[in-house]
Amino acid sequence: MAGTQAPLVAFEGVQKTYDGETIVVKDLNLDIEKGEFLTMLGPSGSGKTTSLMMLAGFENPTHGDIRLGGRSLKDTPPHKRDIGMVFQNYALFPHMTVEENVAFPLKVRKASKSEQVDRARKALDMVQLGGLGKRRPGQLSGGQQQRVALARALVFEPQIVLMDEPLGALDKQLREHMQLEIKHIHESLGVTVVYVTHDQSEALTMSDRIAVFNDGIIQQLDSPSGLYESPQNSFVAHFIGENNILNGTVESIDGGECAVRLENGERIIAQAVNVDGPGSRTSLSFRPERVEIEDVEDHHDNALKARVAETIYMGDHVRIRMNVAGNDDFMVKMRFRSNRRPPAAGEEMYVSFAPKDCLALDPVAA
Amino acid sequence: MPSDLALSQAARPQQPQADRAAERAERAQLKSRLRRAERMKQLKAFGLIAPLLLFLLITFVVPIADMMLRSVHDTDLSEVWPRTTAAIEQWEDRTQLPPEPVYAAIAQDMKDSRANRTIAQAARRLNYDANGARTFVMGTARRLPDTAESWKSTMIDIDEAWGEIDTFGAIARASGPFTSFYLLNAIDLEKTATGEIVSAPEQEAVYVDIFTRTFVISMTVTLICALLGFPVAYLLANLPPKIANVMMILVLLPFWTSLLVRTAAWVVLLQEQGLVNDALIFTGILDEPVRLIYNRIGVYIAMVHILLPFMILPLYSVMKGIKPVYMKAATSLGAPPTTAFLRVYLPQTIPGLSAGGLLVFIISIGYYITPALVGGAADQMISYFIAFYTSDTVNWGMASALGAVLLVATMILYGVYNRLIGADKMRLG
Ligand SMILES: Nc1ncnc2c1ncn2[C@@H]1O[C@H](COP(=O)(O)OP(=O)(O)O)[C@@H](O)[C@H]1O
Numbered sequence: 001m002a003g004t005q006a007p008l009v010a011f012e013g014v015q016k017t018y019d020g021e022t023i024v025v026k027d028l029n030l031d032i033e034k035g036e037f038l039t040m041l042g043p044s045g046s047g048k049t050t051s052l053m054m055l056a057g058f059e060n061p062t063h064g065d066i067r068l069g070g071r072s073l074k075d076t077p078p079h080k081r082d083i084g085m086v087f088q089n090y091a092l093f094p095h096m097t098v099e100e101n102v103a104f105p106l107k108v109r110k111a112s113k114s115e116q117v118d119r120a121r122k123a124l125d126m127v128q129l130g131g132l133g134k135r136r137p138g139q140l141s142g143g144q145q146q147r148v149a150l151a152r153a154l155v156f157e158p159q160i161v162l163m164d165e166p167l168g169a170l171d172k173q174l175r176e177h178m179q180l181e182i183k184h185i186h187e188s189l190g191v192t193v194v195y196v197t198h199d200q201s202e203a204l205t206m207s208d209r210i211a212v213f214n215d216g217i218i219q220q221l222d223s224p225s226g227l228y229e230s231p232q233n234s235f236v237a238h239f240i241g242e243n244n245i246l247n248g249t250v251e252s253i254d255g256g257e258c259a260v261r262l263e264n265g266e267r268i269i270a271q272a273v274n275v276d277g278p279g280s281r282t283s284l285s286f287r288p289e290r291v292e293i294e295d296v297e298d299h300h301d302n303a304l305k306a307r308v309a310e311t312i313y314m315g316d317h318v319r320i321r322m323n324v325a326g327n328d329d330f331m332v333k334m335r336f337r338s339n340r341r342p343p344a345a346g347e348e349m350y351v352s353f354a355p356k357d358c359l360a361l362d363p364v365a366a
Numbered sequence: 367m368p369s370d371l372a373l374s375q376a377a378r379p380q381q382p383q384a385d386r387a388a389e390r391a392e393r394a395q396l397k398s399r400l401r402r403a404e405r406m407k408q409l410k411a412f413g414l415i416a417p418l419l420l421f422l423l424i425t426f427v428v429p430i431a432d433m434m435l436r437s438v439h440d441t442d443l444s445e446v447w448p449r450t451t452a453a454i455e456q457w458e459d460r461t462q463l464p465p466e467p468v469y470a471a472i473a474q475d476m477k478d479s480r481a482n483r484t485i486a487q488a489a490r491r492l493n494y495d496a497n498g499a500r501t502f503v504m505g506t507a508r509r510l511p512d513t514a515e516s517w518k519s520t521m522i523d524i525d526e527a528w529g530e531i532d533t534f535g536a537i538a539r540a541s542g543p544f545t546s547f548y549l550l551n552a553i554d555l556e557k558t559a560t561g562e563i564v565s566a567p568e569q570e571a572v573y574v575d576i577f578t579r580t581f582v583i584s585m586t587v588t589l590i591c592a593l594l595g596f597p598v599a600y601l602l603a604n605l606p607p608k609i610a611n612v613m614m615i616l617v618l619l620p621f622w623t624s625l626l627v628r629t630a631a632w633v634v635l636l637q638e639q640g641l642v643n644d645a646l647i648f649t650g651i652l653d654e655p656v657r658l659i660y661n662r663i664g665v666y667i668a669m670v671h672i673l674l675p676f677m678i679l680p681l682y683s684v685m686k687g688i689k690p691v692y693m694k695a696a697t698s699l700g701a702p703p704t705t706a707f708l709r710v711y712l713p714q715t716i717p718g719l720s721a722g723g724l725l726v727f728i729i730s731i732g733y734y735i736t737p738a739l740v741g742g743a744a745d746q747m748i749s750y751f752i753a754f755y756t757s758d759t760v761n762w763g764m765a766s767a768l769g770a771v772l773l774v775a776t777m778i779l780y781g782v783y784n785r786l787i788g789a790d791k792m793r794l795g
């Protein structure tokens with residue numbers, strides 16, 4: 001992943017519209033490094049699949065260019081792009097056995113019969129389906145079909161493997177298991193993976209880097225921890241992880257910090273991430289686990305009055321829903337400690353936080 | 367509480383036994399209750415299908431069984447010439463003319479049947495097998511004396527046909543009650559007087575050709591339907607619904623007019639001064655009109671037109687279920703478009719192709735009206751001859767035998783098809 005060499009894939013100013021009216025992908029600029037696991041994360045309809053399809057060659061960009069290894073893909077038909085793909089519902093050929101499915105890419109590349117058998121078997125072993133080669137896809141469970149699709153996309157050693165919500169149809173437990181398995185396969189083969197999902201925890205688990213899509217635009221491109229710790233705008237803060245929002249107005253900006261007057265008149269110091277000048281509106285973002293609860297007002301800059309609305313016992317922690325500065329849904333996560341009694345509904349207390357845990361971002365409609 | 371203990375100890379060996387018996391009884395009761403419930407369900411199910419079963423039995427199974435029976439059952443002669451059919455047993459050396467008693471029986475039967483006007487039935491039946499039998503039977507009957515010393519010489523004097531062994535072979539073959547005559551005839555074979563099976567004389571051996579022609583026409587029609595129907599079904603399955611619906615109506619349109627009207631329309635269109643010839647000449651494709659009707663071309667055009675929907679509909683319904691993602695997957699795995707089509711798309715359409723193919727083929731085999739109206743003499747299919755024997759000559763035996771051979775041949779073909787493609791792979795929708 002050396003930043004010095006040219007990226008494997010480069011989207012350059014790519015734009016896409018299907019109907020000439022709505023722009024589904026607007027000005028996409030994205031470099032994908034060789035060997036990395038890059039995830040396109042975003043809500044449904046944000047243009048992730050479209051971007052992937054343009055890379056695979058099933059859709060043409062309306063504008064802009066996509067380069068693979070420095071060469072424009074404009075005139076390369078999909079079957080010559082050497083890009084493996086795993087589809088959401090696997091798209092295993094129902095009339096072929098598992099083995100024939102996996103050998104298909106080798107067969108169309110006119111590999112010898114023995115090589116086909118050999119490599120197909122190895123690929124199936126890799127996804128732990130060694131014994132099931134003679135079955136038909138219809139006789140496999142969803143998870144097994146998923147693995148066959150994976151083996152089939154990897155068997156011809158493509159430069160890139162694209163996966164479009166490949167785990168969407170699996171139940172939670174299997175999905176989490178497959179996430180790790182795909183991650184391990186990626187690590188052991190060193191293949192470049194472009195992965196599409198709308199599930200943020202899946203993206204956080206698996207990726208080297210995540211491109212957060214919304215409205216056909218990449219909102220932020222960062223490592224999982226980067227996205228979680230320092231979201232660049234309210235959308236990302238809201239989409240990744242849990243998040244509390246308080247609206248207010250910027251009073252002054254001092255270096256990286258700013259003073260914000262909340263709607264109920266309280267004033268706090270926040271980290272100025274994405275704010276205009278003094279007087280502009282802003283939305284403050286708090287992670288529930290980065291907020292402290294105190295019985296008495298500390299001599300702290302950042303403490304807000306709070307009233308407990310509800311306490312929810314979660315086993316390893318307690319979630320406390322409170323009313324803070326007019327927000328009824330302010331969630332606080334408190335680690336469960338035996339020496340401390342969780343607050344009861346109706347109790348008045350304070351929440352406090354460090355300025356670095358309170359991000360002033362672009363305003364969202366309340 | 368020692369007394370309690372004693373009581374329970376005394377009761378213990380018995381109680382489990384009682385328990386077990388009760389349990390067994392209960393289980394038996396449960397079983398019978400289940401059986402009763404199941405029986406009710408089965409009775410209800412049977413009640414629901416009974417009308418259809420009865421309908422099928424009466425309209426389908428019985429007629430086919432009757433047809434099969436008629437093709438081997440032969441009592442036309444024995445009904446009216448009972449003495450003859452009994453006496454012919456005495457004819458042992460079949461290389462010689464039969465002995466006098468046989469002649470006497472025939473003479474007596476001829477006189478009796480002439481008197482009660484049933485001789486025509488015997489004459490007709492013998493005429494199927496022996497050419498000219500109708501004439502010499504009627505002629506001889508008219509000229510028979512009341513008594514004769516030797517019926518043999520008397521009859522040979524009246525008509526020399528009575529001096530030929532073949533005449534008696536025909537009588538023997540027609541004596542019933544069962545005969546292989548019609549079935550053998552339907553595949554161009556016959557039995558000699560001595561019981562050997564030989565091929566029929568050339569001018570009579572027509573049926574194998576007609577069967578072959580029937581199957582060739584049906585297969586050609588099926589093939590043309592598949593070639594023309596495949597792209598249409600593909601478009602129907604893949605066009606946006608709005609356009610596809612309009613196209614679907616066009617495909618189904620032929621169903622809305624009667625078969626006869628459609629066939630008659632082709633007569634108008636295809637004749638030498640018809641629309642099709644005019645158009646071909648107008649566009650300069652042809653210099654002079656070609657014959658498009660009363661020949662094989664006309665039969666193919668009209669039959670394909672009528673049967674095309676039967677190919678398109680099952681194909682369409684199967685193609686509708688083939689998601690476009692399969693072609694994408696094949697392409698992304700490195701298959702060029704043609705390879706992807708041949709290896710991934712086409713095999714998935716087999717259930718539709720085979721269902722449509724079978725449907726068109728089976729319907730074609732029984733076609734009658736269309737070839738009769740737009741075909742020439744050499745384009746008539748087997749149904750034409752079956753209809754001829756049932757309605758023109760009232761030769762039920764021959765009509766049934768041809769039908770039976772058609773049925774068996776079709777079933778053999780189906781068996782071969784089943785082996786090659788597998789009927790379980792077939793899907794109508
Ligand atoms: N083939 C298509 N024709 C027209 N519109 C499409 C097509 N595919 C996707 N769209 C539209 O483009 C937008 C983005 O879709 P998509 O790329 O599938 O989003 P995502 O994968 O992020 O859910 C959606 O509004 C969708 O309706």
Ligand SMILES: [Mg+2]
Nearest residue numbers: 045048049050
């Ligand atoms: Mg999508």
